[in-house]
Structures are given as C-alpha cells and as structure tokens.
Amino acid sequence: MKGSETSQMNIKTFKGGVHPPHAKFTKDKPIEKARLPEKVIIPLQQHIGAPCEPVVSVGDNIKVGQKIGEPKGFVSAPVHSSVSGKVVAIETHPHPIGSDVLSVVIESDGKDEVFEGVKPYGDLDSLTADDIKNLIRESGIVGMGGATFPTQVKLSPPPDKKIDTVIINGAECEPYLTADHRLMLEKPENIIFGLKAIMKALGVENGYIGIEDNKPDAIEKLSKLAEQENNIKVVVLRTKYPQGGEKQLIYAITGREVPSGGLPMEVGAVVQNVGTTNAIATAIKTGMPLIERVLTVTGSGVKQPKNMLVRIGTPFKEVIEQCGGFNGTPGKVIMGGPMMGLAQSSVEVPVIKGTSGILVLTKQDAKMFEPRPCIKCARCVDACPAYLLPTRLAHFSEKAMWDEAEEYNALDCIECGSCSFVCPAKIPLVQRIRLAKSQIIAKRKKK
Amino acid sequence: MENDKLVITSSPHIFDDDSVEKIMYGVIIALLPASIMGVYYFGLHALLLIVTCVITAVLTEALFQKARNYPVTIKDGSAVITGLLLALNLPPGLPAWMAVVGTVVAIILGKQIFGGLGHNPFNPALVGRAFLVASFPVAMTTWLSPVDATTTATPLGLMKLEGIPTDYWSLFIGKIGGTIGETSALAILIGAGYLLYKGYIDWRIPLSYIGTVAVLTTVFGRDPIFHIFAGGLMLGAFFMATDMVTTPITKKGRWIFGIGAGILVVVIRLWGGYPEGASYSILLMNGITPLLNRYTRPRVFGEVKKNA
Structure with missing residues (x-):
C-alpha cells in the first residue's frame, strides 16, 4: 500500500469516506441566467452570526446592489437588494434554514437598475489587505458552500495564528451538484483572481485549488491558468x-490534521468555496455585492435539471418552474446536496447566499427506511473520516448516555453522513450523533 | 392533501443499496460450495442434516418471536445462516433429532435470549455445537469416511492419537473425515473469495487467525500446512471468526481477535484434551470482543498527542 498518493497522477485524498453515485446530470449544462423575479424575499439573516437590521422601509424605492440590511456584530454580513423596485413588506418569512426570519420583500419594477454606489474597486495591485477584507464585508460575502460563515471573519485570524496556505475548495464532493464545476469551467479567470485577492488579504504565498478527478475539464482549464x-x-x-x-x-x-476541536487556521490554512471566490472576484471587478449565485437545480423530481444563475430572494418554486417544474409529485425538496442538504417543508422559501443547489427527489426516491438492528459490520467505522465509531456513538445517544458519547469524541463528528449512507441496517447514525452533540454542548453550557 | 406533504428528514437523503438481507444472503451463497461438497462426500444424510437444521432454525426463530410478541424477522436470512453453519459443523452421521436439539439451542440460547440479531455475544451456531459436544460427546465425535462411509477418525485425531499424517491433496479437496462443511478447503476458499469480493468479510481476521496458527505450529515443530487445512480452521476462519455481530468493529481489535484465536487453536490442538479447537477458540474470543472494542478505539482525526 502506498498510502494516500498514487504514483503517476499524484491524486490526493483522506482516509475513510464513501462513494455515493455521482449523479452529476448537469455537469455539461452551461449556467443559465434565471428570469428576473417579480418579487424577492430577502432574509435579513443568511449567515452564521448576528442577524441584520433593516435599513430600508416599506414603500422605499431601491435599486440592485443597494444595502437593505446592516450587520449588528463582527460575525455578520450585510444583505443587499437583488432587484430594483419597491419594498412592499418587512416581515417574518419561512427560511430554508430552520425557523422564520425577518425578511425584506421587494417587488421588482423589471428595470433592473443598478444602485449608484456600485462601482468597481479598481486594480487588485492598488488594494491593500484591509481594503480587500472591507470590501468583502461590505459586499455581504459569506461561505457559499452552505455553511454561510462570514468570509471576512475567516480572513481575519487572530495575530498569533500564522496563515500560510489558502485552499479553494473545488472538490464539489456532494452528488448531484455541479454549480462549482460549471463556475470553474465558465469563470476560471474569476477563480484565479478571487484566490489572488484572498491570498493578498491574508498575506499568504501558497494558493491551491483542489478539484476531484471526476472533473478533468475543470482541472485542465484551471491548471492552464495556474501555470x-x-x-x-x-x-x-x-x-x-x-x-x-x-x-x-x-x-x-x-498533510496537516486540524486538531480535534480546533479550526483550520490552527494549521495555517484557510479554505474558501468556489462560489465564494467567484463572488469576491465579481465584487472587486464590478463593485456588485453578493446578490445572485449559481446553483444546481436537479434530482429525479425535476423535469429539466439545470445550473442556474439566480437572484438571492427568488422563491424555490420559481426556480423549479424554470426547470420544467416537478416531475410527478415531489417527495422531498432539499437545499444543498443529498449528503448534507436540508429538507424543506415548502417551496415558498427563498434562495439564499448558501443555496448551492435545489434537489428534488420523487416520492419513490424519498422513501424512508425502517432501521434494523446493528449487525456490527463496522462499515460506518471504515467510512468515518473523523475516525470515530459511529455505531457506538449512536448506541450511546439512543440510550441517552451523553457522557459516554462525549468520551467517545462525539464532538469530533463533522456530520458528513457517510455512516448513515453506508449503514446496511439503515440506522440513522449521524442523526443520533447530532442529538448527542447537542446534548453534550448543552451540558457544557450549563456548567 | 396529506399525501402531497414533503418528506422532512435530516441528511443524508441517499443511501447505499446494500442491506442486512443482502449481506446475509451473500453469506448463504458463499456457504453453498462447502455444503455441496459435504453432501457429495457424505451423502444424503448430510443433506438431511442441512435441511433439518435450516428449517428448525427458521421455525424456532419464528415461534420464539411470535411467542414473545416480537416482529418476526426470519426473512432477514440470519436464522438460515445459523442453521446452515451449525449443520456444516456437525458430524455427517449425527442422528437428526440431535441436530434439531442443537439448532433450537443455537437460536434460543445463542441468539434470541440476548435480543435477536445483532445482540448475541457468541456465534449462535458455535453455541449450538458446544452444547451438542457437551451433551452427546460420542455422537459428536463419530466421523465417517467420505470414501466408504465407514467410521473413521479426523486427520487431527489420527495425528494426535496415532501420529498418522494425511496427504495434502486429500486435506485440500476434503476427502477426509470431519464435519459436513469443514473438510474441503477448496470449497471454503471459493466461498471465502466471494465474501471478500463482496466486501462482506474483513481479510484481517482470517489472515491473522490462520497466519498465527501457521507461525506457532512451525515454531513448535509441527507441519503448518497440515494444521491449516485439517479440522475446522478454514471454515472457522472465513465463516465464523468473521461473523460481524460477534467480532470486533475496530481494525486493531480484529487483528487481536485473529491472533488470539490462532493461539488458542494451537494450544488446544497441541496440549489440550481435544484434537480440535477452532470452535472454542472463536467462542472464547467472542467473549472478549466487547473488551477489544473498548481498548482498541482508533485515534481520532486531529487528536492531540498526549505527550506532545
């Protein structure tokens, strides 16, 4: 065994993991611009951290790229209008991540007029590290892979943490999703430009773009530019x-392991998503804040799967309609990919900054399994990229043995779902581990 | 409109299409070559024992679960495996009623009283076999010759008691005395190859188990090839020491399991009262499997070294 490196192509990887079917039906479909929505619902919280306060009022006329929500804390990100038109309501509205969130509802006037303040930031050479971090914050850029952590916070490590590596995550390991793949193919110069901006903001000399070997076209294109x-x-x-x-x-x-319980910056690394990197490049080049994103609309429950450029705030329903609508009765609508995405209770929820995909599964594909007894096959153990024992952790969780779960490192679980995917008994392993994690964290807070 | 509601579950939303049933039926398929060879060598009574054990196992499980008001799970195939494995561990001339008794014990005392599939600490088929050896010691050690169906001794018995060796080819193809399923190493290896190909067993246990026997018998001046192919080692190593439920879930634990079982086999064969020790070696290691799981937990990704 040669470990993680194979001889010829030097393909890198990690230990553990699973091989779900790729199902990348849309990999050859160019990004299509979605219709301008007639009405957008823009949640004032689309990021991890403090929600924004609205800075517009009902009845205001606003333009594309105009700020409508001002952040209240350091870990936060402003939100901007994605259309020009009139604010018709500021009210709570269903949000794709959990409960209702205060949102600004804007009716488009169809003119798509750009806000006067939207101007290019100029040449990358003329910008300082602080300029870049500020413009990223002002542009409301957050992690667009789904985590939605404010990007400028990630680019502002404490002074004692020396960052030496920036990695652009072009793996797109979630089945079905192809938005990052298409962005790398269609906007490769933006990915390189965005990476250079991030490297400059952090004062880092090493930039990497990691791409899975099922995207040879993207590898080729970006390798040429990287040369x-x-x-x-x-x-x-x-x-x-x-x-x-x-x-x-x-x-x-x-080859560095982020310490248990620690952040990537502790090994000198910062990782950014492809979509985020593109958003940074767009913001610098045009001044336009994050008001639209590329996402994949796919799955057995959609008639014409596509990659689309969609304005933030467009209801899922409208996006799905532009992909030929539902294929039969939908069983499940998921924001994100099938491994870590969030099932939605309604298609009225809006596309937000972290919406990497809308995956619709038919009733057949959404069927639920009755869990069977664990036969200790240990496939979950082999699959766990954190080297945990998911079957033990799930057992402790089921029996409310939180201390044992903590001792068996439940908090190191990254919730990737590989264990649940691979379990032949269809035991909801990661779901039970999530419960244990929340119990352990709650218990720690009490102390 | 209740039917049109969207399904809400937490991720993941897709699943591997392997299942408990597929694994169990895979094991049954893998046991077919050894079963067929057993019937070929030992005749219709061997077939009768196999059928009796399988039917008894399935019926016992169904009746027990019905009586206890549990869902009946005989379709998962695990009872079939227990019955089949027990049959393959029986002498070919055993009276059928004894096989029935052993099977009932295997299913009830070996499996169901612990809560059924997945909860039993010991391999149920081996529990049944151990019960029969203790209850019917003569019948359980009366062996038939595959050549003329007369009473004979196993190669291990011949070696231990009379010092008579058996030729390798007979050992390999199984033309020797022994239990129904253990004699033909060839048939076992065909089934084992299928299980390895399907990923239903981990190679670590058979390798460390058989490897330990080979090394130790060599160290003690015995013929390792004879010891690998004689007796129940091959059947045990590929089909019972690899039973998922009763063996460790960690890789390190599996190495220790195999090495420990290998040591026990050699100790029993060379110095113990029985000529053969494969089934007891596995049962004893089953007993310490929870401990092995506890003390061989892998290092967690990014775990900070204690002495760093």
Whole structure:
C-alpha cells in the first residue's frame, strides 16, 4: 500500500469516506441566467452570526446592489437588494434554514437598475489587505458552500495564528451538484483572481485549488491558468465523499490534521468555496455585492435539471418552474446536496447566499427506511473520516448516555453522513450523533 | 392533501443499496460450495442434516418471536445462516433429532435470549455445537469416511492419537473425515473469495487467525500446512471468526481477535484434551470482543498527542 498518493497522477485524498453515485446530470449544462423575479424575499439573516437590521422601509424605492440590511456584530454580513423596485413588506418569512426570519420583500419594477454606489474597486495591485477584507464585508460575502460563515471573519485570524496556505475548495464532493464545476469551467479567470485577492488579504504565498478527478475539464482549464501564476497550484483529488470537507481537504492537500476541536487556521490554512471566490472576484471587478449565485437545480423530481444563475430572494418554486417544474409529485425538496442538504417543508422559501443547489427527489426516491438492528459490520467505522465509531456513538445517544458519547469524541463528528449512507441496517447514525452533540454542548453550557 | 406533504428528514437523503438481507444472503451463497461438497462426500444424510437444521432454525426463530410478541424477522436470512453453519459443523452421521436439539439451542440460547440479531455475544451456531459436544460427546465425535462411509477418525485425531499424517491433496479437496462443511478447503476458499469480493468479510481476521496458527505450529515443530487445512480452521476462519455481530468493529481489535484465536487453536490442538479447537477458540474470543472494542478505539482525526 502506498498510502494516500498514487504514483503517476499524484491524486490526493483522506482516509475513510464513501462513494455515493455521482449523479452529476448537469455537469455539461452551461449556467443559465434565471428570469428576473417579480418579487424577492430577502432574509435579513443568511449567515452564521448576528442577524441584520433593516435599513430600508416599506414603500422605499431601491435599486440592485443597494444595502437593505446592516450587520449588528463582527460575525455578520450585510444583505443587499437583488432587484430594483419597491419594498412592499418587512416581515417574518419561512427560511430554508430552520425557523422564520425577518425578511425584506421587494417587488421588482423589471428595470433592473443598478444602485449608484456600485462601482468597481479598481486594480487588485492598488488594494491593500484591509481594503480587500472591507470590501468583502461590505459586499455581504459569506461561505457559499452552505455553511454561510462570514468570509471576512475567516480572513481575519487572530495575530498569533500564522496563515500560510489558502485552499479553494473545488472538490464539489456532494452528488448531484455541479454549480462549482460549471463556475470553474465558465469563470476560471474569476477563480484565479478571487484566490489572488484572498491570498493578498491574508498575506499568504501558497494558493491551491483542489478539484476531484471526476472533473478533468475543470482541472485542465484551471491548471492552464495556474501555470501563469507562480504561487498557485491545482491539486487533483480522488473522487470520494466528503473530499470537500474542510478538514479532509486540508489533510489531502497539506498533510496537516486540524486538531480535534480546533479550526483550520490552527494549521495555517484557510479554505474558501468556489462560489465564494467567484463572488469576491465579481465584487472587486464590478463593485456588485453578493446578490445572485449559481446553483444546481436537479434530482429525479425535476423535469429539466439545470445550473442556474439566480437572484438571492427568488422563491424555490420559481426556480423549479424554470426547470420544467416537478416531475410527478415531489417527495422531498432539499437545499444543498443529498449528503448534507436540508429538507424543506415548502417551496415558498427563498434562495439564499448558501443555496448551492435545489434537489428534488420523487416520492419513490424519498422513501424512508425502517432501521434494523446493528449487525456490527463496522462499515460506518471504515467510512468515518473523523475516525470515530459511529455505531457506538449512536448506541450511546439512543440510550441517552451523553457522557459516554462525549468520551467517545462525539464532538469530533463533522456530520458528513457517510455512516448513515453506508449503514446496511439503515440506522440513522449521524442523526443520533447530532442529538448527542447537542446534548453534550448543552451540558457544557450549563456548567 | 396529506399525501402531497414533503418528506422532512435530516441528511443524508441517499443511501447505499446494500442491506442486512443482502449481506446475509451473500453469506448463504458463499456457504453453498462447502455444503455441496459435504453432501457429495457424505451423502444424503448430510443433506438431511442441512435441511433439518435450516428449517428448525427458521421455525424456532419464528415461534420464539411470535411467542414473545416480537416482529418476526426470519426473512432477514440470519436464522438460515445459523442453521446452515451449525449443520456444516456437525458430524455427517449425527442422528437428526440431535441436530434439531442443537439448532433450537443455537437460536434460543445463542441468539434470541440476548435480543435477536445483532445482540448475541457468541456465534449462535458455535453455541449450538458446544452444547451438542457437551451433551452427546460420542455422537459428536463419530466421523465417517467420505470414501466408504465407514467410521473413521479426523486427520487431527489420527495425528494426535496415532501420529498418522494425511496427504495434502486429500486435506485440500476434503476427502477426509470431519464435519459436513469443514473438510474441503477448496470449497471454503471459493466461498471465502466471494465474501471478500463482496466486501462482506474483513481479510484481517482470517489472515491473522490462520497466519498465527501457521507461525506457532512451525515454531513448535509441527507441519503448518497440515494444521491449516485439517479440522475446522478454514471454515472457522472465513465463516465464523468473521461473523460481524460477534467480532470486533475496530481494525486493531480484529487483528487481536485473529491472533488470539490462532493461539488458542494451537494450544488446544497441541496440549489440550481435544484434537480440535477452532470452535472454542472463536467462542472464547467472542467473549472478549466487547473488551477489544473498548481498548482498541482508533485515534481520532486531529487528536492531540498526549505527550506532545
């Protein structure tokens, strides 16, 4: 055994993981611009951290790119209007991540007029590290892979943490999703540009773009562009889930393990998503804040799966309609991919900054399984990229043995779902581990 | 409109299409070559024992679950495996009623009283066999010759008691005395190859188990090839020491399990009262499997080294 590196192509990876079917039906479909929505619902919280306060009132006329929500804390990000038109309501509205959120509802006037304040930030060479971080914050950019952590916070590590590596996550290891793949193919210069901006903001000399080997066209295209840069490398990754997990990606590319309970910056690495990197490049080049994103609309429950460029705030329903509508009665609508995405109770929820995909499964594909007894096959143990014993943790969780779950490192679970995917008894392993994690955290808070 | 509601579950939303049933039926398929060879060598009575054990196992499980008001799970195939494995561990001339008794014990005392599939600490088929050896010691050690159906001794018995060796080819193809399913290493290896190909067993246990026997018998001046192919080691190593439910879930635990079982086999064979020790070696290691799981937990990704 040669470990993680194979001889010829030098394909990198991590230990553990699973091989779900790729199902990348949309990989050859160019990004299509979605129709301008007639009405958008823009939640004032689309990020991890403090919600924004509205800075517009009902009846205001506003334009594309105009700020409508001002952040209240450091860990936060402003939100901007994605259409020009009139604010018709500021009210709570169903949100794709959990409960209702205060949202600004804007009726489009169809003119798509750009706000006067939207101006290019100028040449990258003329911008300082602080300029870049400020413009990223002002542009409301957050992690667009789904985690929605405010990007400028990630680019502002405490002074004692020396960052030496920036990694662009082009793994797109979630089955079905192809939005990042298409962005890398169609906007490769933006990915390189965005990476250079991030490297400059952090004062870092090593930039990597990690791409799974099921996207050879993207690897080729970006490798060509990277050759012209002296400090950017494209790294070919084995196609395996969760290759794009932050810790797995850093390990595959640098060989460094993010310490248990720690953040990537503790091993000197910062990881950014492809969509985020593109948003940074767009913001610098045009001044336009994050008001639209590329997402994949796919699954057995959609008639014409597509990659689409969609304005933030467009209801899922409208996006699905532009993909030929539902194929039969939908069983499940998921925001994100099938491994970590969030099932939705309604298609009225809006596309937000973290919507990497809308996956619709038919009733047949959404069927639920009755869990069977664990036969100790240990496939979950082999699959766990955090090297945990999911079957034991799930057992402790079921029996409310939180201390044991903590001792068996439940908090190191990255919730990738590989264990539940691979379990032949269809035991909801990661679901039970999530419960244990929340119980352990609640218990720690009490102390 | 209740039917049109969207399904809400937490992720993941897709699942591997393998299932408990597929694994169990895979094991049954893998046991077919050894079963067929057993019938070929030992005749219709061997077939009768196999059928009796399988039917008894399934019926016992169904009746027990009905009586206890549990869902009946005989379709999962695990009772079939227990019956089949027990049959393959019986002498070919055993009276059928004894096989029935052993099977009932295997299913009830070996499996169901612990809560059924997945909860039993010991391999149920081996529990049944151990019960029969203790209850009917003569019948359980009366062996038939595959050549002329007369009473004979197993190669291990011949070696231990009379010092007579058996030729390798007979050992390999199984033309020797022994239990129905253990004699033909060839048939066992065909089934084992299928299980390895399907990923239903981990190679670590058979390798460390058989490897330990080979090394130790060599160290003690015995013929390792003879010891690998004689007796129940091959059947045990590929089909019972690999039983998922009763063996460790950690890789390190599996290595220790195999090595420990290998040591026990050699100790029993060379110095114990019985000529053969494969089934007891596995049962004893089953007993310490929870401990092995506890003390061989893998290092967690990013675990901070204690001495760093």
